[in-house]
Amino acid sequence: MHTGALFEAPEAPPGEVRWLAPQACVLRGFALSQVPALLAALRVVIAQAPLRHMHTARGGRMSVRTTNCGAVGWISDAAGYRYSPTDPVNGQPWPALPEVLAQLGREAAAAAGFADFVPDACLVNRYRPGDRMGLHQDRNERRLDAPIVSVSLGIPALFLWGGARREAPTERVPLFHGDVAVWGGAQRLNFHGVAALPDGHHALLGPQRLNLTVRRAC
Ligand code: MD3
Numbered sequence: 286m287h288t289g290a291l292f293e294a295p296e297a298p299p300g301e302v303r304w305l306a307p308q309a310c311v312l313r314g315f316a317l318s319q320v321p322a323l324l325a326a327l328r329v330v331i332a333q334a335p336l337r338h339m340h341t342a343r344g345g346r347m348s349v350r351t352t353n354c355g356a357v358g359w360i361s362d363a364a365g366y367r368y369s370p371t372d373p374v375n376g377q378p379w380p381a382l383p384e385v386l387a388q389l390g391r392e393a394a395a396a397a398g399f400a401d402f403v404p405d406a407c408l409v410n411r412y413r414p415g416d417r418m419g420l421h422q423d424r425n426e427r428r429l430d431a432p433i434v435s436v437s438l439g440i441p442a443l444f445l446w447g448g449a450r451r452e453a454p455t456e457r458v459p460l461f462h463g464d465v466a467v468w469g470g471a472q473r474l475n476f477h478g479v480a481a482l483p484d485g486h487h488a489l490l491g492p493q494r495l496n497l498t499v500r501r502a503c
């Protein structure tokens with residue numbers, strides 16, 4: 286696999302918009318000005334709801350570590366995937382959705398053409414080198430008419446953008462620190478994944494990538 290370009294261009298030109306489909310795009314660098322506020326808010330979330338491995342119904346362990354904030358959080362265990370109003374680690378409600386994340390979600394959705402997005406939850410994934418996410422659909426949200434907004438921070442990753450069917454070919458789309466992806470409408474149920482994170486070190490985040498998906502889940 287040729288990944289040299291990832292390292293030659295640690296950040297794509299901010300302001301550029303890459304359309305993957307009529308209702309799916311990457312807003313390059315859209316989150317850059319909010320990174321300090323996002324990281325401060327995330328530290329508070331993770332202190333209350335620590336990052337942890339989720340397990341699949343088939344007994345596997347996901348390589349990424351995950352946590353949530355907002356009204357509900359996405360969980361996976363022996364019983365399957367679902368949203369839960371409480372964190373199974375401590376039985377408590379998830380931490381509140383930080384306003385900086387909710388606002389970034391609304392602004393990115395509007396910039397991508399989705400008016401009136403009202404996010405209520407955020408799934409946080411932390412990737413270390415070698416961690417990956419297999420092809421899947423996001424279909425546990427109650428409101429499939431709402432878009433999803435995804436913020437990438439840290440080491441760049443190769444996003445795998447598929448189609449409506451698992452068998453459809455995937456396009457490899459690099460996601461850099463500060464990039465925000467938005468998709469909805471006809472592309473809301475597209476298959477997607479993340480290739481194994483390469484070795485690397487980010488100036489702010491060290492050897493990791495954080496992905497924040499801001500959602501309307503209930
Ligand atoms: C396009 N996260 O948490 S976000 C997930 O980078 C997830 O951690 C990945 O997939 C990550 O569920 C990718 C970008 C993304 C997410 C969902 C999509 C793009 C999508 C759903 C449909 C189409």
Ligand code: FE
Nearest residue numbers: 421422423477
């Ligand atoms: Fe997903």
